[in-house]
Amino acid sequence: MGYAAFAERMGQVNDLLNAKSILAWDARTMMPAGGAETRAKQLATLSVLARDHLVADETRSLLDKAEAEVSSLPEDSVERTICAQTREAIDYHLRIPADLVRRRAETGSIGQDIWARARAADDYATFAPVLEETVALNREMAEHIGYSAHPYDALMHRFEPGETVASLNTLFAQLRDGMLPLLRAIAQKEGPRFDFLQRPFPKEQQLAFGLKMAERVGYDLNRGRLDTTVHPFEVSFTRNDVRITTRVVEEWMPACLFGSLHEAGHALYEQYCDPAFTRTPLATDLVGLYAVGGVSFGAHESQSRLFENHVGRSREFWELNFAEAQAAFPDQLSDIDAETFWRAVNRVAPGFIRVEADELTYDFHIMLRVDLEAALIDGSLKVADLPEAWNAKIKEYLGLDVPNNRLGVLQDVHWSSGQIGTFCNYTIGNVMAGQLFEVATQDATVAAGMASADYVPLRKWMTEHVHRHGRRYSRNQLLEKATGRALDPAPYIAHLTAKYSEIYGI
Numbered sequence: 001m002g003y004a005a006f007a008e009r010m011g012q013v014n015d016l017l018n019a020k021s022i023l024a025w026d027a028r029t030m031m032p033a034g035g036a037e038t039r040a041k042q043l044a045t046l047s048v049l050a051r052d053h054l055v056a057d058e059t060r061s062l063l064d065k066a067e068a069e070v071s072s073l074p075e076d077s078v079e080r081t082i083c084a085q086t087r088e089a090i091d092y093h094l095r096i097p098a099d100l101v102r103r104r105a106e107t108g109s110i111g112q113d114i115w116a117r118a119r120a121a122d123d124y125a126t127f128a129p130v131l132e133e134t135v136a137l138n139r140e141m142a143e144h145i146g147y148s149a150h151p152y153d154a155l156m157h158r159f160e161p162g163e164t165v166a167s168l169n170t171l172f173a174q175l176r177d178g179m180l181p182l183l184r185a186i187a188q189k190e191g192p193r194f195d196f197l198q199r200p201f202p203k204e205q206q207l208a209f210g211l212k213m214a215e216r217v218g219y220d221l222n223r224g225r226l227d228t229t230v231h232p233f234e235v236s237f238t239r240n241d242v243r244i245t246t247r248v249v250e251e252w253m254p255a256c257l258f259g260s261l262h263e264a265g266h267a268l269y270e271q272y273c274d275p276a277f278t279r280t281p282l283a284t285d286l287v288g289l290y291a292v293g294g295v296s297f298g299a300h301e302s303q304s305r306l307f308e309n310h311v312g313r314s315r316e317f318w319e320l321n322f323a324e325a326q327a328a329f330p331d332q333l334s335d336i337d338a339e340t341f342w343r344a345v346n347r348v349a350p351g352f353i354r355v356e357a358d359e360l361t362y363d364f365h366i367m368l369r370v371d372l373e374a375a376l377i378d379g380s381l382k383v384a385d386l387p388e389a390w391n392a393k394i395k396e397y398l399g400l401d402v403p404n405n406r407l408g409v410l411q412d413v414h415w416s417s418g419q420i421g422t423f424c425n426y427t428i429g430n431v432m433a434g435q436l437f438e439v440a441t442q443d444a445t446v447a448a449g450m451a452s453a454d455y456v457p458l459r460k461w462m463t464e465h466v467h468r469h470g471r472r473y474s475r476n477q478l479l480e481k482a483t484g485r486a487l488d489p490a491p492y493i494a495h496l497t498a499k500y501s502e503i504y505g506i
Contacts, residue, residue, distance in 0.1 A: 024235065040108075081472055141155065155421030159424075168370060196344070232244075234270070
């Protein structure tokens, strides 16, 4: 009886966080600009209510009774895991003042509106004050959370538990060693034709085809929908309502198509989480106060990158599905064949925008952001100097001169919403995707499905080894169960090397 009462209490926390997510989805898709200030208050209120409900005396009393009731169960049972995760989250939040939670939520919501306007006007000076406040609030958070080596480690804990500046330095060095020689070799080669991707592709046709491909890889429209936004995202309000967004560039067709596939990959993680975990801590990030089934942001990103890149950018995918692209865009693609299309959407072209980066250069965008965030948090980099530092890193990694802040430091939504410490998740997701896909495609049923445009076996493999577990296991526990080892960049580097060596004749 004690555990059942505790479970219902935790379901209420999940309800509050799902209500917060609905308001956040609306703010980024439908809300008129004038609603930003009051929406910020609403989101802050829900954040504080969820936090207060979690750490309340009643919750802790119910947790005590639940722990006693399930103490005879195996340590790795669902019930004891839920209790342990809740206890850890309560201890975490009790270290952080409620007022700081409110100030972060308010600043994040207001910051997104300021960022959107500053980005449109290429006006960093307008955004800098709210970024100063955001950095200060995150430094304050780090001190309350606690850390042993670097304050940035504390901030990453909310998104990718266990990662540190030191561990990322090791991972990034391995990636640079594997990827830089390939990038330099490609720079000496002539790139594939891509001009046809810049023909006018009507918005509604792009959205329809992007959604069709999202459904093709497993996205369930009975429990989802597609909308447009400035910066694409996926959000779930339990597994039964998982929404994705994309953006449309009428003269750059890949943005909508691969944005849709990317967010569909995220959505699959949520839609196929074990239904028994609905409204439980195993579908709730109690530390980050976010309703989500993915165990870490990096694990979540592994699914989006896997379905976007390993499936959606594969030669095999377009050999089987290009006829449908031609049918959707007869005026634009009738004179193009599948091989030409596949090479074009895998073209390596160092650019300024992370979300438009090719698969090979993408991680360099992440490395520079992690470097800059860590420097902002330890105080070695000032907000006023951020654009100059950003531009220098782009020059160092990609050899480009950034022409303006809209194409540089103002391009990402993350800092405006207060998310400092999350960029590493994208590269960790890439590495995980390579590792998971390598093992999954060793399964004969999965391989046969990939060869016949049937992606159900791959989705089912991911559900069995990743999606259904929700937040039950840590990221590395999940990887070890699925692949037999912890995070390993070797399969990802091998994937990039094989693909781009073929495309560029290296």
